[in-house]
Amino acid sequence: MRSIVCIKRVPDSEARLRVSPDGKTIDASGVKYIMNPYDEYALEEALRLKDQSGEGTVTAITVGPDDARETLRSALAMGADDGVLLRSDGSMDGVAVARALADEIATREYDLVLFGKQAIDDDNMQVPAMVAQMLALPCATVVVDLEIEGGVATAKREIEGGHEIVEFDLPGVIAAQKGLNDPRYPSLKGIMAAKRKPMEEKDIALAEPTIELLGLTPPPARPEPQIVGEGPDAVPELVRRLREEAKVL
Amino acid sequence: MADTIAYAETRSGSLRPVAGEVVAAARKLADQMSGQVVAVVVGGPGSSDAAADLARFGADRILVAESESLDLYQPDATVEILDSAAKAVVPGAILFPASAQGKDLSARFAARLHVALGSEVTEITVEDGAPVITRPMYGGKAYGRFRFKKSPALISIRPNVFPATVDPREGAIESLPPVEVVPRTRVVAIESSERTALDVREAPVVVAGGRGLQDASNWRLLEDLVEALGDDATLGASRAVVDAGWRPHSEQVGQTGKVVSPNLYFAVGISGAIQHLAGMRTASVIVAVNKDAEAPIFGVANYGVVGDLFEVLPRLTEEIRATRGSAR
Numbered sequence: 192m193r194s195i196v197c198i199k200r201v202p203d204s205e206a207r208l209r210v211s212p213d214g215k216t217i218d219a220s221g222v223k224y225i226m227n228p229y230d231e232y233a234l235e236e237a238l239r240l241k242d243q244s245g246e247g248t249v250t251a252i253t254v255g256p257d258d259a260r261e262t263l264r265s266a267l268a269m270g271a272d273d274g275v276l277l278r279s280d281g282s283m284d285g286v287a288v289a290r291a292l293a294d295e296i297a298t299r300e301y302d303l304v305l306f307g308k309q310a311i312d313d314d315n316m317q318v319p320a321m322v323a324q325m326l327a328l329p330c331a332t333v334v335v336d337l338e339i340e341g342g343v344a345t346a347k348r349e350i351e352g353g354h355e356i357v358e359f360d361l362p363g364v365i366a367a368q369k370g371l372n373d374p375r376y377p378s379l380k381g382i383m384a385a386k387r388k389p390m391e392e393k394d395i396a397l398a399e400p401t402i403e404l405l406g407l408t409p410p411p412a413r414p415e416p417q418i419v420g421e422g423p424d425a426v427p428e429l430v431r432r433l434r435e436e437a438k439v440l
Numbered sequence: 441m442a443d444t445i446a447y448a449e450t451r452s453g454s455l456r457p458v459a460g461e462v463v464a465a466a467r468k469l470a471d472q473m474s475g476q477v478v479a480v481v482v483g484g485p486g487s488s489d490a491a492a493d494l495a496r497f498g499a500d501r502i503l504v505a506e507s508e509s510l511d512l513y514q515p516d517a518t519v520e521i522l523d524s525a526a527k528a529v530v531p532g533a534i535l536f537p538a539s540a541q542g543k544d545l546s547a548r549f550a551a552r553l554h555v556a557l558g559s560e561v562t563e564i565t566v567e568d569g570a571p572v573i574t575r576p577m578y579g580g581k582a583y584g585r586f587r588f589k590k591s592p593a594l595i596s597i598r599p600n601v602f603p604a605t606v607d608p609r610e611g612a613i614e615s616l617p618p619v620e621v622v623p624r625t626r627v628v629a630i631e632s633s634e635r636t637a638l639d640v641r642e643a644p645v646v647v648a649g650g651r652g653l654q655d656a657s658n659w660r661l662l663e664d665l666v667e668a669l670g671d672d673a674t675l676g677a678s679r680a681v682v683d684a685g686w687r688p689h690s691e692q693v694g695q696t697g698k699v700v701s702p703n704l705y706f707a708v709g710i711s712g713a714i715q716h717l718a719g720m721r722t723a724s725v726i727v728a729v730n731k732d733a734e735a736p737i738f739g740v741a742n743y744g745v746v747g748d749l750f751e752v753l754p755r756l757t758e759e760i761r762a763t764r765g766s767a768r
């Protein structure tokens with residue numbers, strides 16, 4: 192199995208993010224960055240498929256700034272064979288990012304392209320299906336289970352109130368959801384080996400964005416919290432307020 | 441003047457609950473752009489009959505592609521059908537539900553047209569005759585406002601956020617011609633959960649439990665509350681209890697689970713970690729039950745009860761039963 196895994200460097204989910212005074216960017220000072228959590232599931236799946244088939248390669252690709260090199264290193268430490276940094280400032284426009292990834296992927300040989308289902312910074316949830324469409328590849332998004340046999344992939348994708356079973360012939364695209372597997376932690380040996388693994392870097396120009404950011408704002412404030420009381424005796428008052436004040440019962 | 445297409449999702453020949461929300465949101469948008477609402481319905485036998493209901497929410501025209509082969513979601517065929525509809529209508533905007541299907545389809549279609557897609561949108565306004573969207577980003581830690589640089593504007597709307605307002609129009613049904621495609625991606629089956637309950641993303645009322653419940657068997661307490669709350673209510677869970685194997689992943693609320701916006705959200709024995717808040721901050725009313733008065737969940741809850749859930753829950757279920765009983 193030859194797999195390509197698209198990974199993104201994102202602020203840690205724990206990070207307290209603030210909107211910068213310019214109202215258009217996130218103040219990232221002091222924020223820790225991580226590999227997008229869903230991309231870890233994608234990478235883990237690619238590593239397992241390679242192990243199971245006993246042959247093949249796993250290539251990690253990212254579109255991002257110089258710092259994204261660290262994220263590629265983590266992928267190599269987990270077990271990817273090589274990394275590709277498509278250097279650019281990145282974009283909130285999924286179409287532009289998908290185009291850049293599709294152009295790079297088109298130059299390579301592969302059986303499967305794996306993504307996370309969502310990047311936890313822009314929360315776009317669109318790049319995987321866009322890349323598939325651009326490359327005329329079959330695609331299953333939000334995948335929680337994947338079997339590959341005889342060149343046919345069977346994926347289980349999460350839908351409201353159940354799952355869809357999706358089949359396609361390789362090569363194809365999947366986008367990983369939590370539940371697909373348990374991503375491994377890089378071993379010390381893996382971290383050492385990562386330093387010697389090949390990493391390709393090239394500058395790219397992203398396509399003109401198809402969308403324009405007008406501004407970022409903090410989330411709308413929630414109403415002042417009220418503690419209704421303590422213990423079960425507070426329940427009648429809670430129910431009264433839900434009914435009369437909030438009118439939700 | 442520009443029309444708006446509303447993609448009204450079906451399953452097994454019936455409209456999904458979110459379909460009315462999409463058409464009603466399209467109605468509001470179309471009114472501001474002085475255009476018509478064209479609903480597009482793709483599905484198996486029964487879809488045409490079901491589609492007629494969309495007139496209630498403001499569909500001027502309803503285009504239906506119905507066939508046995510479309511009973512399950514077929515992405516490649518649906519992209520072609522939508523493309524033929526978009527060519528016939530020349531829309532200024534196309535609205536989708538931000539459901540599993542809507543997100544998959546809208547991304548494919550955006551790539552097909554090479555136009556932008558705004559996902560999980562919570563607000564749509566019109567400025568200078570064109571749609572401007574607001575959407576949560578960074579797990580809800582910031583909201584972005586965007587303008588589209590190309591037409592049509594593709595938008596998926598977060599379920600339960602836009603009201604399914606009734607605003608009837610003629611809603612004449614027209615059938616779309618069949619399309620010939622060799623599918624690359626084949627959806628072969630749907631496995632429904634054993635429970636027929638609503639999905640946590642679609643339910644107006646969510647009762648979510650966390651590690652404070654101590655054991656999977658104690659979910660009976662939450663199930664009783666759901667039952668007391670009626671057909672609108674369903675269960676949710678924190679990641680801690682999903683990872684413990686007490687609850688299925690499909691119920692997980694949060695950054696690596698589902699983002700929900702119900703009218704009423706109960707967080708029971710949930711501490712309120714930042715990743716959990718990412719999934720439920722936009723609920724209209726949040727009720728927290730936790731024995732730790734310092735738990736961060738109380739910081740976002742409209743109403744909090746500090747106490748032992750094993751004492752509070754049975755009482756709550758009882759009171760709600762009594763209230764709803766007398767209300768009927």
Ligand SMILES: Cc1cc2nc3c(=O)[nH]c(=O)nc-3n(C[C@H](O)[C@H](O)[C@H](O)COP(=O)(O)OP(=O)(O)OC[C@H]3O[C@@H](n4cnc5c(N)ncnc54)[C@H](O)[C@@H]3O)c2cc1C
Nearest residue numbers: 650651652678679680694695696697709710711716731749
């Ligand atoms: C990348 C990443 C993604 C994540 N994604 C998610 C996500 O999508 N969703 C999510 O939920 N979490 C997510 N988490 C995990 C999150 O950080 C928390 O660990 C998790 O939400 C905690 O679950 P909990 O509140 O049930 O458990 P705890 O934090 O252990 O809280 C249990 C609460 O129950 C209360 N309690 C205990 N006993 C009682 C009692 N008898 N009566 C009343 N109250 C009681 C306690 O006071 C406590 O507040 C993520 C973490 C990471 C790193």
Ligand SMILES: Nc1ncnc2c1ncn2[C@@H]1O[C@H](COP(=O)(O)O)[C@@H](O)[C@H]1O
Nearest residue numbers: 197198254306307309310315316317318
């Ligand atoms: N800049 C990027 N570089 C590499 N992969 C990306 C990038 N942005 C998004 N992706 C991939 O696309 C998935 C979905 O991202 P998004 O559509 O932005 O939510 C992510 O989980 C990644 O696998």
